[in-house]
Amino acid sequence: MGKQIAWNEIDNTAAEILEASDIIWDCAETAFLETKSMKVLCDLLRKEGFEVEEGIADVPTAFKGTFGSGKPVIGFLGEYDALSGLNQVAGIAEKQAFNSGAPGHGCGHNMLGTAALSAAMGVKKYLQETGKSGTVIFFGCPGEEGGSGKAFMAKGGAFEGLDAAITWHPGDNNRADTGSSLANYQVAYKFYGTSAHAGGAPHLGRSALDALELMNMGVQFLREHVIPEARIHYAITNTGGYSPNVVQPYAEVLYLIRAPRNAQVEEIYQRVNKIAEGAAHMTETRVEIDFVKGCSNLISNKVIAKKLWENLHEIGSPEYTEEEMALAKAIHESTDKPYESIDKFVREYDTKADKQEIASHKGETLYTFILPFHERGIQGFGSTDVGDVSWNCPTAQVYVTTWAAGTPGHSWQIVAQGKSGLAHKGLIYAAKTMAGAAIDMIEDPEILVAAKEEFDDTLGGEGYLCPIPDGCRPRAIGMTKA
């Protein structure tokens, strides 16, 4: 069987891949600063005979590795960015940093990129041994966290010409994703006023901080009059200083606007802009609207998702050691507010049989079962830049258990488990699942025909319109300028 070639290759190269995952965990570089992590992955690609192109689509830490020729062209998407402030000792079930305040892999992207690369290596071996037509591309996608790196890559045309894109995300359960996520824009509103002595000459001052507060108040009233699925979050990133006796000449607030579709985000964004301008008008200050990044809603391709789900079953969930189960239990017990994945799935699945099957696993501290295939798909209220890839070609992703049941997202617990056997076994399981689905598509062209039909139907003639305006550049977290 063709797939066995890829699966054997993934097993044979597992030591190298797991080492790479651990090294990237150590590097823990945040959005668009991932130079060391990128080098780890690029070196592996070159060693494997992939043709590597760095800095694609004008994003310095984006890259791709290509192998093979002809159709179909299948892309694997890999991430490798970390989160700020989540530094944590590996392998323990208590919060303890070894470099307080430093970044950590709190979303498991050390596993994400390396598993996608492992899948690409498996498919490469399969193409080599069988001599079949096909091109496999590993996409190094930086800055997923707060950066929407893939949207910048999509704007530069990186995903054009793909027949399918496959990716995964580490998680606390095994399932094929058929759901959607929200599109978003992240925008900085920068208010410029006039400084003055707040006691001596307040009448000469024009407060940027007042403008910011009025803007937030305006948006507060707006929230009742937008579609219920929309989310409007904010963070005040600059209050203008620590001195109440100075009229603040500068203040800055960062908004994150989400809605199910790009056009809805755009509409809310225009309304938020009016409020910002109104606040500036009221206070005789000036506002600068600085678009930071945006990403599109996710369109999961169910045809490909089904193939991923079948491969999850065909391969089967890994066996875990007592030590791994003990870590999962300890981590599970360390969460005072465990993430409610099982309860959520029970609510969201449609049939009684599915609900009962899922509910029967409640109380387990490591979910090793595979969730039923969910035809309708769940509307997620977060966002992912995989969305921008999904508007360019049929795209699907799988979730694989790499951490304890109930592990909260973006937490020290994820970092703590990132080098464990749970992480390593899940990573390899994900790699095999993605490679298996890709080979199914190479061996049976009908799958890609059906996937493309579904893609065209879902888009209904609407083309991809990248939410990022011309001239907007990717920027590292916390940077006010690109």
Ligand SMILES: [Zn+2]
């Ligand atoms: Zn994340």
Ligand SMILES: [Zn+2]
């Ligand atoms: Zn993530």
